[in-house]
Amino acid sequence: MLDIKIIRENPEFVRQQMAALQDLNAPVDKALALDEERRRLLAQVEELKALRNVESKRIGQLMREGQRDEADALKGEMTRVGDQIKLLDDQLKIVDDQLFDAMSRIPNLPLPGVPVGKDDSENIVVRTWGQPPQFDFPPLPHWDIGEALGILDFERGVKLSGSRFYVLKGLGARLQRALIAWMLDVHIDDHGYSEVYPPYIVRAQTLFGTGNLPKFADNLYRDAEDDLWLIPTAEVPVTNLYRDEILPAGSLPIGHVAYTPCFRREKMSAGKDVRGIKRGHQFDKVEMVKFVEPEQGEAELASLLDNAEDIARRLDIPYRVVQMCTGDLAFSAAAKYDIEMWAPGCGEWLEVSSCSLFTDFQARRANIRYRPEEGAKPRYAYTLNGSGLALPRVMIAVLETYQQPDGSVRVPDVLQPYMGGVEVIR
RNA sequence: GGAGGGAUGGCCGAGCGGUCUAAGGCGGCUGUCUUGAAAACAGCUGUGGCAGCGAUGUCACCGGGGGUUCGAAUCCCUCUCCCUCCGCCA
Numbered sequence: 218m219l220d221i222k223i224i225r226e227n228p229e230f231v232r233q234q235m236a237a238l239q240d241l242n243a244p245v246d247k248a249l250a251l252d253e254e255r256r257r258l259l260a261q262v263e264e265l266k267a268l269r270n271v272e273s274k275r276i277g278q279l280m281r282e283g284q285r286d287e288a289d290a291l292k293g294e295m296t297r298v299g300d301q302i303k304l305l306d307d308q309l310k311i312v313d314d315q316l317f318d319a320m321s322r323i324p325n326l327p328l329p330g331v332p333v334g335k336d337d338s339e340n341i342v343v344r345t346w347g348q349p350p351q352f353d354f355p356p357l358p359h360w361d362i363g364e365a366l367g368i369l370d371f372e373r374g375v376k377l378s379g380s381r382f383y384v385l386k387g388l389g390a391r392l393q394r395a396l397i398a399w400m401l402d403v404h405i406d407d408h409g410y411s412e413v414y415p416p417y418i419v420r421a422q423t424l425f426g427t428g429n430l431p432k433f434a435d436n437l438y439r440d441a442e443d444d445l446w447l448i449p450t451a452e453v454p455v456t457n458l459y460r461d462e463i464l465p466a467g468s469l470p471i472g473h474v475a476y477t478p479c480f481r482r483e484k485m486s487a488g489k490d491v492r493g494i495k496r497g498h499q500f501d502k503v504e505m506v507k508f509v510e511p512e513q514g515e516a517e518l519a520s521l522l523d524n525a526e527d528i529a530r531r532l533d534i535p536y537r538v539v540q541m542c543t544g545d546l547a548f549s550a551a552a553k554y555d556i557e558m559w560a561p562g563c564g565e566w567l568e569v570s571s572c573s574l575f576t577d578f579q580a581r582r583a584n585i586r587y588r589p590e591e592g593a594k595p596r597y598a599y600t601l602n603g604s605g606l607a608l609p610r611v612m613i614a615v616l617e618t619y620q621q622p623d624g625s626v627r628v629p630d631v632l633q634p635y636m637g638g639v640e641v642i643r
Numbered sequence: 644g645g646a647g648g649g650a651u652g653g654c655c656g657a658g659c660g661g662u663c664u665a666a667g668g669c670g671g672c673u674g675u676c677u678u679g680a681a682a683a684c685a686g687c688u689g690u691g692g693c694a695g696c697g698a699u700g701u702c703a704c705c706g707g708g709g710g711u712u713c714g715a716a717u718c719c720c721u722c723u724c725c726c727u728c729c730g731c732c733a
Contacts, residue, residue, distance in 0.1 A: 259702080270702090
């Protein structure tokens with residue numbers, strides 16, 4: 218949620234930004250009109266309420282002094298004032314709800330440094346790390362590698378749950394578990410994050426806080442009976458940890474890391490990303506979430522991104538960092554960088570992480586504040602998050618990068634201690 | 644799933660429908676005293692909206708929503724959450 222004051226004071230600027238974001242439906246003008254209407258009604262109703270407060274007190278006083286007639290006369294007057302207040306309050310509530318709804322559908326503003334572009338074709342590769350591995354045999358895609366090794370089972374996944382589900386078996390399942398445990402340890406021990414184990418099922422209010430609702434309800438799984446929703450990412454519960462709180466002075470920065478499964482309905486077009494484990498309805502992810510002071514926002518984004526990149530470097534898998542242009546920016550993000558690992562088997566760059574700075578956009582929706590100093594006024598915190606990293610795709614990169622001519626897969630050095638010393642999956 | 648009891652400021656805890664502008668205590672801040680501290684004493688101590696350059700004014704908030712009333716922390720309805728007991732259970 219934006220601060221309405223920004224729109225009120227710089228409507229033309231906000232309209233320009235919406236155009237840059239390619240968001241033609243953002244109800245900026247509607248919000249502006251509703252805001253004006255709201256303040257008009259508010260001034261009216263408050264004046265009447267102030268009158269009622271004063272006169273009601275006088276009625277009490279008159280009653281105590283036994284001046285019934287005067288009290289009754291005043292009562293009659295106040296009944297009319299009360300009716301008027303009720304009328305205005307009802308109107309105000311309608312306007313308030315409409316304004317809230319409009320504000321909820323306006324995306325965050327991009328940071329000044331974000332390149333302007335119409336869609337993902339205008340994203341910018343800001344750096345590349347490592348050299349794509351050379352093979353003296355034709356590298357296979359992971360679905361061939363995995364099935365041959367008996368660690369990936371697509372047919373049974375479909376039998377159990379339908380398309381876009383798969384089963385990991387044996388050392389495949391263990392490789393994923395090793396990656397999870399190792400990534401958590403790196404972020405906790407070397408990058409200073411503290412671990413969180415959150416619920417995987419949350420209320421609508423929680424999804425609203427991160428901006429997933431109301432706009433993206435289609436992508437979520439939901440239990441209708443209890444109105445609980447499966448999380449699409451750990452970002453949702455972890456960011457909302459401090460919803461409706463004022464963090465005491467000295468609390469920031471806070472950095473959490475959480476491993477969770479993620480559930481996404483995604484009405485995916487048939488034929489796109491169908492093979493392999495690249496895109497499923499259920500996947501695992503290690504996620505970093507930060508709460509910081511506004512002044513530190515951009516520095517913290519750089520640090521978060523580096524923490525995510527560090528995982529790829531330690532796995533010795535080549536990657537590139539892509540900066541999203543305005544047209545490809547997510548709804549809540551003010552700036553966003555993706556990390557893409559090179560998968561030599563299927564021959565594509567795989568998005569394994571997405572690191573974003575949300576400025577105070579999520580904090581405003583989720584009401585997350587902090588006190589800069591003891592006794593100081595609360596301010597909205599800045600929130601950030603980034604995958605560190607998303608699993609099925611890191612699995613793909615590992616399987617395809619570390620494959621050997623005989624169909625076996627070498628286990629990256631850093632993971633061997635987490636695999637019970639296994640050096641090769643064969 | 645069944646039965647009962649609760650929700651009040653940073654925390655504990657009072658609160659006949661009308662000086663509630665929410666008692667009292669704890670904690671915190673400031674001051675007096677002191678070489679310093681403690682103690683004692685005094686004062687202050689929530690969040691947000693709107694108007695205003697500002698001083699300030701005003702409105703709202705006693706778990707959420709709705710109702711009764713001239714007036715609601717207080718009465719009524721409803722929802723959520725917490726606690727106790729029973730049942731079930733990894």
